[in-house]
Amino acid sequence: MSLFVDILSWACILGGGFFTIIGAVGTLRFPDFWSRLHAVSVSDSAGMLLFILGMCLQAGLTLVTLKLVLIGIFLFITGPTATHAVANAALVTGLRPPIANDIEPEVEGGA
């Protein structure tokens, strides 16, 4: 039983690390601010949750797991909130995503 829990937590930690790195690489490679929003939220949500789950499995039903769950819930709520706040502030102060009419449409009147 404990071997299975170890393997599961090992997989969660590896998955969390994978998603965190994917999010970070995405934040570097994406062309503009608006697409980077997506990349950051990948590492904020998936990476974070997998790490917290992996650590919870490793700790079993103790006080440590309670603290981890509290951290997980808090980050789960504030991650998207912060990302929304950044997007709202950027949009209001004039940072506009490059929408279709910036790129000359191939077909006249294209969407």
Next chain:
Amino acid sequence: MFLIGVIALFIAMILMLYRLYVGPTLYDRVLATNSFGTTTVLFIGVIGFLTERPDFLDIALLYALINFVGTIAILKFFRYRAMGDYPQPEHPEDMQ
């Protein structure tokens, strides 16, 4: 096992620092700071597990709280040109 997690988080933090340095607009930098903070929370948690010290998780929780407040404070300043509790700024068209 946790060592691999620590290395993965460390690489992500380095990449986020690079984005923080390069980021053209201010909001890229705020985004990178927020993500760097969240990664630091996980980093402290994993280091706590690595060194068998459960009290690190209190530090991680506190860091998560402060990171969020800091991000919102920066954004509030740049969105409202002030902390928002002064009288409204003179150019209201910026406030649509």
